[in-house]
Amino acid sequence: MSGADVVASLHDVGLSHDGGVHFVLRHVSLTLARGEFVALLGPSGVGKSTLLRVLMGLMHPTEGRVGGSACAAQAGGQATRRSRAMVFQDARLLPWRSVLRNVMFGLEGLHLNRSEKIAHAQEALRLVGLEDAQDRLPRRLSGGQRQRVGVARALTVDPDLLLMDEPFGALDPITRSSLQEELQRIWQQTHKTVLFVTHDIEEALRLATRVVVLAGGPPAGITGEIVLDLPHRHPDSPAFRTYAARLRAMIAGEADPGGEAYWRSAEI
Amino acid sequence: MTFSGPVRLGLGLAGLVLFFGMWEAAVQTGLLPSGMVPAPSSLGPAWLDEVRGGFWQQAILDSLNHYLLGLLIGSVLGAGLGILCGMLGLLDGLLEGVVRLLRPVPGLAWVPFAILWFGLSTAGATFVIAISVFWINFYAAHSAVQGVDPELYELASAFGHGSFVGRLFKIVLPASAPGIMAGLRTGLGQGWMSVVAAELFGVPGIGARMMQASSLLATDVVVVYMLTMAMLYAITDFLFGFVRKWVLRWQP
Numbered sequence: 001m002s003g004a005d006v007v008a009s010l011h012d013v014g015l016s017h018d019g020g021v022h023f024v025l026r027h028v029s030l031t032l033a034r035g036e037f038v039a040l041l042g043p044s045g046v047g048k049s050t051l052l053r054v055l056m057g058l059m060h061p062t063e064g065r066v067g068g069s070a071c072a073a074q075a076g077g078q079a080t081r082r083s084r085a086m087v088f089q090d091a092r093l094l095p096w097r098s099v100l101r102n103v104m105f106g107l108e109g110l111h112l113n114r115s116e117k118i119a120h121a122q123e124a125l126r127l128v129g130l131e132d133a134q135d136r137l138p139r140r141l142s143g144g145q146r147q148r149v150g151v152a153r154a155l156t157v158d159p160d161l162l163l164m165d166e167p168f169g170a171l172d173p174i175t176r177s178s179l180q181e182e183l184q185r186i187w188q189q190t191h192k193t194v195l196f197v198t199h200d201i202e203e204a205l206r207l208a209t210r211v212v213v214l215a216g217g218p219p220a221g222i223t224g225e226i227v228l229d230l231p232h233r234h235p236d237s238p239a240f241r242t243y244a245a246r247l248r249a250m251i252a253g254e255a256d257p258g259g260e261a262y263w264r265s266a267e268i
Numbered sequence: 269m270t271f272s273g274p275v276r277l278g279l280g281l282a283g284l285v286l287f288f289g290m291w292e293a294a295v296q297t298g299l300l301p302s303g304m305v306p307a308p309s310s311l312g313p314a315w316l317d318e319v320r321g322g323f324w325q326q327a328i329l330d331s332l333n334h335y336l337l338g339l340l341i342g343s344v345l346g347a348g349l350g351i352l353c354g355m356l357g358l359l360d361g362l363l364e365g366v367v368r369l370l371r372p373v374p375g376l377a378w379v380p381f382a383i384l385w386f387g388l389s390t391a392g393a394t395f396v397i398a399i400s401v402f403w404i405n406f407y408a409a410h411s412a413v414q415g416v417d418p419e420l421y422e423l424a425s426a427f428g429h430g431s432f433v434g435r436l437f438k439i440v441l442p443a444s445a446p447g448i449m450a451g452l453r454t455g456l457g458q459g460w461m462s463v464v465a466a467e468l469f470g471v472p473g474i475g476a477r478m479m480q481a482s483s484l485l486a487t488d489v490v491v492v493y494m495l496t497m498a499m500l501y502a503i504t505d506f507l508f509g510f511v512r513k514w515v516l517r518w519q520p
Contacts, residue, residue, distance in 0.1 A: 082427070086426045092420070096518040105438070106428065109428050109434070
């Protein structure tokens with residue numbers, strides 16, 4: 001893999017909130033290649049969101065190094081896009097701004113004129129199917145719509161790396177699965193590099209090209225990863241269930257049962 | 269039990285009529301000695317006398333001048349410092365002791381210094397009003413800013429607005445606007461209350477006119493100016509309501 005194709009990387013990263021006495025994460029190494037959709041899977045509270053914030057530059061690692069083209073030094077005042085963007089679990093819209101102005105939040109400060117910013121934001125809203133809601137206030141939106149605005153706000157800055165922190169975790173199952181489908185479609189249209197944090201095995205398998213498991217600890221570390229080869233992402237397909245069994249084992253800290261595990265256990 | 273708008277308005281008016289009616293009756297029947305309390309019926313003629321002499325109009329103009337200037341200065345400085353202290357822990361810590369020391373000093377206590385520094389002038393009266401408005405706005409803005417959801421700062425950093433100026437304009441000012449507006453509104457009322465104190469020492473205005481009248485035992489004139497002040501407060505509060513509604517138009 002050539003250097004330009006590494007969008008983000010962590011090299012032996014450790015993170016401590018008390019200056020190195022207790023570590024939340026330790027010895028974490030991870031490389032994200034351009035165009036990948038990586039799911040970061042692990043139990044709640046293990047430090048997945050923390051790892052995401054390190055990649056976003058919101059937190060600095062206590063040990064190790066962050067690299068990759070998207071995580072390099074910020075571009076100067078002439079930038080027309082941002083290298084990284086983030087979608088939060090709670091949508092985190094600004095209640096005093098209309099939908100359009102919320103989406104424009106990340107464009108403000110970039111070297112674009114006002115009509116370009118509006119056009120970019122409207123384009124992103126079209127991508128998430130909310131072009132008709134641009135003048136509404138966040139409190140007039142449903143939970144799913146708010147999350148779509150959060151996705152549009154991240155997409156509109158045209159980031160190389162899209163970091164998503166359990167974005168559908170607080171939604172009802174129906175809304176959740178329709179947003180998952182939509183995210184798949186958007187990813188196929190935009191070819192963004194995505195790191196998607198989730199504690200839901202099924203969600204990871206429905207969306208990702210690769211699943212990385214963060215578990216154990218503290219300090220937590222990466223306990224395994226699987227590059228997915230799923231032509232049909234149907235939860236009832238044998239391949240899907242085999243992957244799920246392997247991921248469950250990785251989360252529990254057991255040895256990877258390998259590809260045959262599901263069939264062996266099913267035959268007994 | 270709550271009543272709808274028009275019913276509430278009607279009830280309020282009925283209460284006022286009842287209040288003045290009972291007051292008038294108490295004076296007429298001698299329950300309240302007329303030398304101590306003016307009858308409401310004597311207020312109209314007293315007001316007309318003040319208007320004919322031009323005193324009423326002049327007093328309003330003078331006081332309005334002190335009030336608006338003092339309100340502007342006190343509100344801007346109070347809210348401004350409150351916002352800065354809410355955002356900057358270092359400044360907040362440094363000023364903590366000073367604030368505790370000065371906060372309990374009432375506006376009236378500053379009158380000797382107002383005379384000393386500004387003389388019997390508009391500036392002196394403005395100063396006293398500004399001080400009493402300052403603290404209300406300082407505390408309102410301070411607690412409004414401290415109440416801003418820290419996750420919004422994280423959002424600002426994630427989208428390139430992590431600098432002090434970015435946080436101030438993109439997050440802090442709009443997020444704390446409801447609290448700052450509440451402070452401004454309280455200050456609006458406090459400002460009128462301190463107009464009397466500010467003019468106590470002879471700077472012309474409503475307060476000064478009240479003091480003159482009271483020294484002549486012209487209680488009806490005193491009450492005329494009390495009601496004048498209530499009316500001016502009601503007008504400023506009503507007008508500010510529109511400003512508030514416009515600034516917070518995103519709120520339900």
